[in-house]
Amino acid sequence: MSCSSVEDIPEQCKDLFTQDGVLLKASIGRSISDLNSIGMLCIVQNSDGTKCIEWRPNDLITIDSDTQDQEWAVVNTIGRRQRTLSGNMTSDYAAARARIIRIPLDELKTFKCSRNNQQMQFSTKQGVWQNTFYFQHGNAEIFVAYLKNHVKTAKTRHDRNTYVVVEPNIESQVLNRSFAELDIFTENTTDVVWNLVSNFKQRPYETTLEAFSKLTDIVYYGNEGMNGKRDVSEEVAELLTKSMSALEDTTTVTRTDEYEVINVKPTLPPRPCIPRGTPLSTEKWEGLQDPEGRVTEIDGVRQLIFRGGVAHSIRNSVWKYLLDYHPWRMTDAEIKILQKRKTEEYFSMKLQWRSMTDGQESRFSEYRDRKSLVEKDVNRTDRTHPFFAGDNNPNLMVLQDILMTYVMYNFDLGYVQGMSDILAPLLLLLGNEVDTFWCFVGFMEKIASNFDMDQAGMKQQLVNLQQLLTFASPELAKHLASKDSGNMYFCFRWLLVWFKREFSHRDIMRLWEVLWTGLPCANFHLFICVAILDSEKDVLISKDYGFTEILKHVNDLSMCLDVDRILSTAEGIYHQIISAPHLSDQIRIILGIPTVGSRPEPEPEPEPQTSQTNGNVETDPGQTDMEEVTLEYNGLQISIVTKTVWALLA
Amino acid sequence: MAKTYDYLFKLLLIGDSGVGKTSILFRFSEDAFNISFISTIGIDFKIRTIDLDGKKVKLQIWDTAGQERFRTITTAYYRGSMGIMLVYDVTNEKSFENIKNWIRNIEENASADVEKMILGNKCDLDAKRQVSKERGEQLAVEYQIKFVETSAKDSLNVEFAFYTLARDIKAKMEKKQEASNPPGGRTGAHQLRANEQQRKPTSWLSRCSVL
Ligand SMILES: Nc1nc2c(ncn2[C@@H]2O[C@H](COP(=O)(O)OP(=O)(O)O)[C@@H](O)[C@H]2O)c(=O)[nH]1
Numbered sequence: 001m002s003c004s005s006v007e008d009i010p011e012q013c014k015d016l017f018t019q020d021g022v023l024l025k026a027s028i029g030r031s032i033s034d035l036n037s038i039g040m041l042c043i044v045q046n047s048d049g050t051k052c053i054e055w056r057p058n059d060l061i062t063i064d065s066d067t068q069d070q071e072w073a074v075v076n077t078i079g080r081r082q083r084t085l086s087g088n089m090t091s092d093y094a095a096a097r098a099r100i101i102r103i104p105l106d107e108l109k110t111f112k113c114s115r116n117n118q119q120m121q122f123s124t125k126q127g128v129w130q131n132t133f134y135f136q137h138g139n140a141e142i143f144v145a146y147l148k149n150h151v152k153t154a155k156t157r158h159d160r161n162t163y164v165v166v167e168p169n170i171e172s173q174v175l176n177r178s179f180a181e182l183d184i185f186t187e188n189t190t191d192v193v194w195n196l197v198s199n200f201k202q203r204p205y206e207t208t209l210e211a212f213s214k215l216t217d218i219v220y221y222g223n224e225g226m227n228g229k230r231d232v233s234e235e236v237a238e239l240l241t242k243s244m245s246a247l248e249d250t251t252t253v254t255r256t257d258e259y260e261v262i263n264v265k266p267t268l269p270p271r272p273c274i275p276r277g278t279p280l281s282t283e284k285w286e287g288l289q290d291p292e293g294r295v296t297e298i299d300g301v302r303q304l305i306f307r308g309g310v311a312h313s314i315r316n317s318v319w320k321y322l323l324d325y326h327p328w329r330m331t332d333a334e335i336k337i338l339q340k341r342k343t344e345e346y347f348s349m350k351l352q353w354r355s356m357t358d359g360q361e362s363r364f365s366e367y368r369d370r371k372s373l374v375e376k377d378v379n380r381t382d383r384t385h386p387f388f389a390g391d392n393n394p395n396l397m398v399l400q401d402i403l404m405t406y407v408m409y410n411f412d413l414g415y416v417q418g419m420s421d422i423l424a425p426l427l428l429l430l431g432n433e434v435d436t437f438w439c440f441v442g443f444m445e446k447i448a449s450n451f452d453m454d455q456a457g458m459k460q461q462l463v464n465l466q467q468l469l470t471f472a473s474p475e476l477a478k479h480l481a482s483k484d485s486g487n488m489y490f491c492f493r494w495l496l497v498w499f500k501r502e503f504s505h506r507d508i509m510r511l512w513e514v515l516w517t518g519l520p521c522a523n524f525h526l527f528i529c530v531a532i533l534d535s536e537k538d539v540l541i542s543k544d545y546g547f548t549e550i551l552k553h554v555n556d557l558s559m560c561l562d563v564d565r566i567l568s569t570a571e572g573i574y575h576q577i578i579s580a581p582h583l584s585d586q587i588r589i590i591l592g593i594p595t596v597g598s599r600p601e602p603e604p605e606p607e608p609q610t611s612q613t614n615g616n617v618e619t620d621p622g623q624t625d626m627e628e629v630t631l632e633y634n635g636l637q638i639s640i641v642t643k644t645v646w647a648l649l650a
Numbered sequence: 651m652a653k654t655y656d657y658l659f660k661l662l663l664i665g666d667s668g669v670g671k672t673s674i675l676f677r678f679s680e681d682a683f684n685i686s687f688i689s690t691i692g693i694d695f696k697i698r699t700i701d702l703d704g705k706k707v708k709l710q711i712w713d714t715a716g717q718e719r720f721r722t723i724t725t726a727y728y729r730g731s732m733g734i735m736l737v738y739d740v741t742n743e744k745s746f747e748n749i750k751n752w753i754r755n756i757e758e759n760a761s762a763d764v765e766k767m768i769l770g771n772k773c774d775l776d777a778k779r780q781v782s783k784e785r786g787e788q789l790a791v792e793y794q795i796k797f798v799e800t801s802a803k804d805s806l807n808v809e810f811a812f813y814t815l816a817r818d819i820k821a822k823m824e825k826k827q828e829a830s831n832p833p834g835g836r837t838g839a840h841q842l843r844a845n846e847q848q849r850k851p852t853s854w855l856s857r858c859s860v861l
């Protein structure tokens with residue numbers, strides 16, 4: 001048995017989904033002082049692959065995030081030493097920890113979402129609701145949507161808000177089945193597989209490690225002893241591929257000097273289908289401001305906007321916050337003062353170029369070039385929209401004035417093509433020249449790197465997009481690469497002007513306001529690209545589109561896209577990726593989440609991993625792309641890739 | 651499947667922003683002109699099949715965004731092009747001066763023997779003219795490139811320009827074919843079957859570009 005080495009593998013316990021603003025309303029066996037405290041409700045995956053719902057009070061969260069050791073995670077006690085709390089933990093922390101509520105998903109029997117999505121109740125025993133939570137933002141339906149991706153449910157007949165959990169452990173069953181279907185191996189080796197299947201239920205973690213060690217063993221040592229020249233590695237690769245076929249995996253077998261690495265690239269968890277919400281309404285927006293006009297629940301506002309956008313009637317007001325023109329925490333009175341100051345600043349910059357004489361202009365070629373570019377583009381911007389149509393349309397003059405003033409505001413950047421596209425919907429909505437200018441400044445702040453002289457920002461995004469697509473839709477990424485389109489240049493227009501050319505004005509306003517929230521992660525706009533491409537995947541692959549056809553097809557999608565469907569798909573893909581067990585540092589960086597290579601620290605280190613001497617490299621997760629674990633089997637040292645194991649346990 | 655064309659040529663339109671590249675392409679592919687045309691972002695192409703000395707020639711014409719900083723991306727699409735239209739605006743001195751830069755750009759990014767042509771566009775705007783026809787002709791002589799003044803608006807010389815460029819490419823191609831084939835060989839030896847071309851247009855193009 002090789003159980004001892006299992007202890008060396010770091011515990012992994014992670015949040016698959018978290019939702020803030022959740023109050024504990026009632027909980028059986030809890031002291032009254034815990035009730036009504038605010039916290040977050042999460043779906044957590046334990047180190048052993050089991051999942052639970054977890055509620056954490058907010059005052060715990062700060063402690064929680066810097067101790068990522070997850071020592072307290074509930075572990076599967078079968079076949080494994082029960083872990084104890086580590087000694088250096090303070091009693092405060094232990095006390096706070098005791099307030100966490102955990103509901104293992106395989107114990108969950110029923111749950112209910114009621115009171116207009118404000119309340120959720122959970123039960124692990126028939127007839128009693130053990131825990132009741134109140135959702136401040138009235139968005140419990142989102143939690144339900146995510147939860148349903150992890151448990152199979154049926155609705156009860158008498159109450160459509162109550163869900164009964166039918167099959168808790170569906171994934172391991174899928175895996176069992178796929179292994180059971182195998183029959184490639186000779187008698188001897190089939191036993192290994194069958195043992196694996198039968199042991200898997202009781203001891204999933206060790207069984208998997210063990211099984212892989214044996215498979216590895218066969219790959220590497222099987223050749224010599226038994227079958228002479230037969231290339232078993234191919235068979236094993238095939239076996240693994242087939243075994244994971246239900247999960248659509250790809251497998252590569254690479255040979256190194258000492259051992260064989262079977263690298264199963266696991267697929268993502270199933271894609272959740274997340275419904276879009278209703279737009280932030282006037283009532284809600286007003287309710288989120290205090291009597292003096294400060295926005296009190298900034299995160300809540302962002303969440304709501306991310307989920308459903310903003311009602312058209314209040315966009316004019318909300319956009320100014322989203323685009324960092326109006327600070328959320330300012331009172332109405334302070335905003336008035338700010339607006340006055342910003343108005344003066346705008347007009348003084350406008351005066352700078354307005355007062356330039358023809359003579360000055362003739363000797364100022366850089367200025368002249370920018371001006372002529374602006375003029376040309378203003379005349380070619382959204383002219384089919386009634387707001388900008390017709391000769392001598394005064395709104396074109398406003399576009400021109402704002403862009404020229406922006407040239408004075410940021411002369412180094414000046415005017416770059418695409419800016420007029422960014423500006424037009426803002427002016428259309430806001431109407432007012434000064435407001436539009438400052439909101440434009442805010443938007444440009446978010447996407448300034450798109451317009452770099454060296455285009456480094458665009459290139460980086462295209463690279464990131466390619467990496468994300470490879471992770472989310474490897475088949476499509478492979479097809480594109482085989483058609484000379486791996487550089488993703490055909491997505492250039494999407495990224496440069498944030499899909500402005502792909503949607504109507506109505507839809508682009510929705511898409512932009514959602515993206516401005518910065519939720520649910522950095523670079524969510526790349527997920528929009530992935531979502532669009534993923535929905536075209538079948539066409540692109542089945543028709544075997546080449547270099548030119550790919551570009552044409554993508555260009556022709558303009559005005560044929562459904563913004564809500566794409567947002568929903570993009571969010572689904574986001575959740576697939578974020579909960580993927582094999583999330584690489586490359587992807588983590590794109591998402592703006594901590595990498596596993598550098599341990600999460602409160603202060604970011606200036607030079608990570610350079611002069612660090614880490615004695616325990618082999619078990620330190622994520623230092624390299626492949627995480628290897630060394631196991632002993634029949635006296636032989638065998639290394640396998642832990643990612644594989646996580647994938648199987650996911 | 652019916653044979654739809656004998657040749658496929660990849661052409662490219664380049665020049666400063668606003669000189670009328672998209673308008674010229676629109677005129678040629680749709681025979682229309684739109685004064686308030688949308689500016690080009692990134693890259694796109696249009697197709698038109700023309701008849702040239704009894705042969706069907708399918709022109710795949712690529713339109714690019716003009717601003718300098720986007721060139722790193724757009725030049726990726728230069729590869730494999732067989733003909734390039736260099737466009738300037740006769741009412742804009744700067745766009746004319748920049749033709750030299752564009753030629754240098756081609757030399758760095760397109761195959762050496764690509765056919766070229768210079769177009770002085772917007773010649774309908776005589777009152778605003780900054781570049782005389784003579785200066786255009788002089789430049790063309792200097793670089794030994796064909797030249798014509800065009801107007802996308804009035805549909806002047808646009809057809810002529812594309813036909814001329816296509817004919818030059820065809821002639822060059824046939825000459826090279828003859829050189830590599832023994833004389834007296836089958837006349838249609840260089841032709842590809844239409845179906846074949848449609849299935850693999852890119853690989854065919856890349857072969858042509860090194861002809
Ligand atoms: N008068 C006139 N205007 C033209 C002509 N060609 C283009 N334009 C105008 O010049 C502007 C820029 O044209 P466009 O085709 O977008 O230029 P591109 O940036 O090179 O693609 C547009 O407003 C066109 O309407 C022409 O032949 N005559």
Ligand SMILES: [Mg+2]
Pocket residue numbers: 671672673688689690713714715
């Ligand atoms: Mg254009």
